[in-house]
Amino acid sequence: MKVLGRIALYAGLTLAALTFIYPFLWMASATFKPLAEVGTLALFPENPTFDNYRTMWARAPFGRALLNSMMVAGTITVSVLVFGSITAYAMARLRFRGSPVLNAVTMGVLLVPGQLTLIPMYTLIVQLGLIDTYAALILPYLFNATAILMMRQFFLQIPQSLIDSARMDGMGELRILFTIFWPLSRPVLSIVAIFTFMGSWNEVLWPLLVVREQQLMTLPQLLTVFSLGGGAGSIGVSLASAMVLVVPVVIAYAILQRNFIESMASSGVKG
Amino acid sequence: MRAEQRSGSLMAAPYVVFLLIFAAYPILFALVLVFLQWDLVTTPAFAGLDNVRLLANDGRFWRAVANTFVFLSIHLPLQIVTALTLALALNRRLVFLSFWRAAFFLPVVISGAVVAILWSNLYATDVGLINGLLVRIGLRPVPWLTDPSTAMPAIAAMVTWKNVGFYVIIYLAGLQYIPRSCREAIEIEGATTWQRFRHLTLPLLLPQTILVVTLSTINGFQLFIEPYVMTGGGPLRRTYSIVLYLYTNAFAYQKMGYAATIGVALAIIIGAVVFIQRRVIGRAEAL
DSSP states (O other): OOOHHHHHHHHHHHHHHHHHHHHHHHHHHHHHGGGGGGGSSOSSSOOOOOOHHHHHHHHHHSSHHHHHHHHHHHHHHHHHHHHHHHHHHHHHOOOOOTTHHHHOOOOHHHOOOOHHHHHHHHHHHHHHTTTHHHHHHHHHGSSSSHHHHHHHHHHHTTTTHHHHHHHHTTOOOOOOOIIIIIHHHHHHHHHHHHHHHHHHHHHHHHHHHHOOOGGOOHHHHHHHHHHHHTSSSSSHHHHHHHHHHHHHHHHHHHHHHHHHHHHHHTTTOOO | EEEHHHHHHHHHHHHHHHHHHIIHHHHHHHHHHHHOOOOOSSEEEETTTTHHHHHHTTTHHHHHHHHHHHHHHHHHHHHHHHHHHHHOOOOOOOOHHHEEEEHHHHHHHSSSHHHHHHHHSSOOOOOOOOHHHHHHOOOOOTTTTTSHHHHHHHHHHHHHHHHHHHHHHHHHHHHTOOOHHHHHHHHHHTOHHHIIIIIHHHHHHHHHHHHHHHHHHHHHHTHHHHHHHHTOOOOOTOOOOHHHHHHHHTTTOOOOHHHHHHHHHHHHHHHHHHHHHHHHHHHHHHH
């Protein structure tokens, strides 16, 4: 009886896992299928072809979009880590006027839904003349309230004696942060890095508003515009362009799976 | 210490500037925009309560609100039941535990745009994978995204599939906090598996359930890329979402005042719905 239960459990788990994985396998295989075969259930194409990839690459600047996405997500992640930790350090370890207010405001910011500020942010970007610039994609994300609060929480637990003795040695606050706090804070820094990068990598609504120039589009945006605008022309081509977005993420996820789950679950970020 | 004061203020200053530009200003200006008519080209004109009046009588807006409730009425129960079932299955000694967890979580890390494009193909009436399976077991193909009565449920099922791994992790964390002594005590009392689930596990998971409901609800009100990519809001506007309508007003019609009004209304609706949900769940618990 117990054995039967175990078998049923594993059968159920396998079925569930397949439900989540199989669509992606089907997608990967469809990109290697000629048009006539795409509708079939088979996982292995009978006449494998690279045509879908060739067409996709020739019709829209996906290489450029890949670079744009990496540049934008990379810059935002570095900024959130570096400037965010400077802020978090000040809030956690330095007494200055307005510090409690800043903490309260940061928590308040988390409660404001993005849709409330979407249009005013958009008109701001228009008025600053930043439509169709990288700045439009990056500036509104230079700081992240969730990240600051998480780092602040972590920094609060680091013993004061470390700061005191570093100050005695004549270290400035920034040096204390980057040479003493950073190495001790790897867990929280990696959590922040992953959810910030993923949030930016997958973001599509904001780029759709502020970028119209194809050369400046990030991957999810170009993919959306390309598939909707009929540029793709066929399922295989459209899915092949989606692969450019998926493959780097799946590779990173396969390697850092535990960190990904911990990071995204603790931040509430969902693609 | 003056030096500490000074470096503290200096280090926090960039963030304060950022908050003023990208939080305080947009929030205040959103409220100003409600009273303006502005196409971004000509000078903004004061419009009094025109935008609010228009919104109150705008059938398309209320259609989008109703669509969201249809979405939530399918998505919420489905999400809770699936997440809880998978979490309970994982909450024991298993071979390959981290593999199962990673598999369920996979769609969470994939961009919503990709998932939407992938599923428009899975749902495709003639060549879709799902109808292919249905035909193979002898059923008739279903026009998932082109039939007004199935389009929104299809999207709700897809979003559940995409996010469920996230909520499995939340429930798993909750399950790990249930003390072994409680389980043993209730087992000694002779409780059946169902009774144990109903009177011990489920009540103790209430904080997680509230979190799942809140996050899924907020997520549901922010539905955008799925209808944008999969249906364009159709058929018969049955999948038109509030954010899609907001985006269309801003981007296609250049109505900044009205789009901002929709944004403010959306924020109020989200706040109200989440507040009511928490009261209701809290009261159900008291019974």
